[in-house]
Amino acid sequence: MRFLTTFAACLCLGAFHVQAKSTAGDRVVVFVPKLDAASEYSQFLDSLGTRGFDVSFEGDRLYDHAIVLSPSSKKFGSGISVSDFLSFVDSGGNLIVAASHELSDIHRKLALQFGVTFEKRGSRVVDHTSHLAATVNQSDHSVVAAKQFAQVDAVLSKKVVGGKPVLFKGIAHAYDAANPLLVPLLTGARTTYSAASSAARSDVVLTGMSIGLVSAFQTRSNARVVFSGSADLFSNRLLGQKAAGNTQFVKEISQWAFQEKSVLRSTAHRHHFAATGETPEHYRVNNEIVYEVDLSVYYDDAWHPYVASDVQFEAIMLDPYIRATLNRTESNAAHATYHGDIKLPDRYGTFTFRVNYKRTGYSNVVVQDTVGIWPLRHDEYPRFLSAAYPYYVGSLTMVLGFLALSAAWLWNTEPKKAKSKTN
Amino acid sequence: MSGSSAAEIVSKLAADYIDETPQKLKLIDSYMVFCVVTGLVQFLYCVLVGTFPYNAFLAGFGSAVACFVFAANLRIKNQPKERRPVLGLASRVPAFAEFVFCHILLHFVVANFLG
Numbered sequence: 057m058r059f060l061t062t063f064a065a066c067l068c069l070g071a072f073h074v075q076a077k078s079t080a081g082d083r084v085v086v087f088v089p090k091l092d093a094a095s096e097y098s099q100f101l102d103s104l105g106t107r108g109f110d111v112s113f114e115g116d117r118l119y120d121h122a123i124v125l126s127p128s129s130k131k132f133g134s135g136i137s138v139s140d141f142l143s144f145v146d147s148g149g150n151l152i153v154a155a156s157h158e159l160s161d162i163h164r165k166l167a168l169q170f171g172v173t174f175e176k177r178g179s180r181v182v183d184h185t186s187h188l189a190a191t192v193n194q195s196d197h198s199v200v201a202a203k204q205f206a207q208v209d210a211v212l213s214k215k216v217v218g219g220k221p222v223l224f225k226g227i228a229h230a231y232d233a234a235n236p237l238l239v240p241l242l243t244g245a246r247t248t249y250s251a252a253s254s255a256a257r258s259d260v261v262l263t264g265m266s267i268g269l270v271s272a273f274q275t276r277s278n279a280r281v282v283f284s285g286s287a288d289l290f291s292n293r294l295l296g297q298k299a300a301g302n303t304q305f306v307k308e309i310s311q312w313a314f315q316e317k318s319v320l321r322s323t324a325h326r327h328h329f330a331a332t333g334e335t336p337e338h339y340r341v342n343n344e345i346v347y348e349v350d351l352s353v354y355y356d357d358a359w360h361p362y363v364a365s366d367v368q369f370e371a372i373m374l375d376p377y378i379r380a381t382l383n384r385t386e387s388n389a390a391h392a393t394y395h396g397d398i399k400l401p402d403r404y405g406t407f408t409f410r411v412n413y414k415r416t417g418y419s420n421v422v423v424q425d426t427v428g429i430w431p432l433r434h435d436e437y438p439r440f441l442s443a444a445y446p447y448y449v450g451s452l453t454m455v456l457g458f459l460a461l462s463a464a465w466l467w468n469t470e471p472k473k474a475k476s477k478t479n
Numbered sequence: 480m481s482g483s484s485a486a487e488i489v490s491k492l493a494a495d496y497i498d499e500t501p502q503k504l505k506l507i508d509s510y511m512v513f514c515v516v517t518g519l520v521q522f523l524y525c526v527l528v529g530t531f532p533y534n535a536f537l538a539g540f541g542s543a544v545a546c547f548v549f550a551a552n553l554r555i556k557n558q559p560k561e562r563r564p565v566l567g568l569a570s571r572v573p574a575f576a577e578f579v580f581c582h583i584l585l586h587f588v589v590a591n592f593l594g
Binding site: 448458 | 579
């Protein structure tokens with residue numbers, strides 16, 4: 057593969073350069089096997105252009121997003137290795153990787169780093185009951201009509217999940233279901249299996265739901281990576297099919313991958329005394345405080361208030377002493393405010409106030425402050441406790457009783473009738 | 480005395496107590512009853528309400544118990560000679576002076592411990 061700097065001009069992208077619709081930036085690099093090959097994906101790439109991306113076909117970390125549409129390439133140009141892609145993602149770059157049945161080792165190695173294990177080279181996903189009717193060879197059922205979408209609202213809208221099946225022609229991958237960062241977006245149906253194209257079917261390993269077709273990965277630093285076992289998914293041939301939902305599906309996964317939607321952020325957070333509203337340098341045990349955090353979500357080219365009922369506040373000193381759900385109190389055009397009335401624990405020490413919000417498909421939001429909680433000074437305790445009044449009275453009556461007895465003892469005169477027995 | 484019923488025994492006991500006990504000992508006895516009542520009231524309060532100001536409870540209740548013990552000591556030392564047990568400890572200080580001294584000490588401790 058070569059770097060084709062000149063091709064950028066062919067797509068007339070300068071015109072779309074004006075507005076970035078992604079929160080992460082507007083520079084996309086596309087890896088294609090040959091310059092001509094880009095025309096195979098022109099619908100998809102043009103749609104990126106209309107979404108405000110500056111698409112060009114070469115790479116360095118001059119880019120915010122990368123699309124790898126060259127499954128059979130053995131290298132990505134001179135000097136670009138798997139570790140370059142990893143550091144690209146580590147530094148916040150977003151990546152879409154499309155494979156096919158002839159994918160090369162470099163794709164496989166790259167995918168393995170994200171818990172995605174592609175099947176053996178040459179194997180294909182086949183489904184004999186749900187497929188696109190082949191025009192040439194009627195026994196070729198390798199263009200699978202897949203509709204096992206993941207119920208991840210942040211990535212796939214109801215329009216996709218409840219819509220037409222997605223045509224998929226390519227290779228399956230196994231996904232690590234235990235990996236919380238990896239979400240299979242599209243999987244095989246019960247009738248789907250992965251097999252080598254040869255007649256021998258004995259090497260079937262992946263079947264049904266365990267077949268990953270398209271998977272999404274979000275790193276802890278909120279970079280997003282999408283693996284598709286099919287590069288054809290993005291091709292004009294399959295995007296153009298009337299009966300297929302490819303257009304909407306590809307639009308939504310690329311919007312998600314390029315941080316055009318489901319990007320969460322906290323614009324501000326604050327905590328203060330409930331009574332006075334001021335933020336002290338440190339709190340005292342059992343103080344009543346207010347904690348608030350503002351959350352926004354990005355979609356449709358703008359920041360909107362983020363609406364949820366599961367935002368939690370934690371006060372942590374090794375263990376969480378408090379974990380309380382925050383209530384959404386007000387929303388303006390840009391953010392929603394989540395509010396909590398918190399009573400600090402009866403425990404002094406250095407605490408961390410944290411909102412640790414990680415939900416599938418949304419960017420991770422971690423907001424934290426280190427706050428000291430001090431004990432009361434010796435003269436700040438209440439002097440008299442109402443619960444102890446009976447004891448105060450009890451000890452006082454003992455004093456009075458003692459005085460009374462002493463007085464009676466000292467001024468006692470034995471009655472005259474006293475018997476002679478007494479002393 | 481033989482053949483007398485329990486009621487007779489109790490009434491004889493009460494009559495003898497009233498007739499034969501010196502007035503000073505009766506004073507101490509009523510003081511001891513007062514101590515028991517004060518202690519019981521505080522204990523019941525603690526059982527009903529809870530042990531929260533536990534130091535205050537200990538101070539109040541302990542005060543009643545200690546006063547009871549001091550009074551018992553004073554009573555022993557002021558019994559008629561023939562009934563007085565041989566203690567083996569002959570104090571040169573009058574028993575009442577000891578009683579007063581212990582009380583002063585006790586109430587200082589209680590006031591400190593009360594919170």
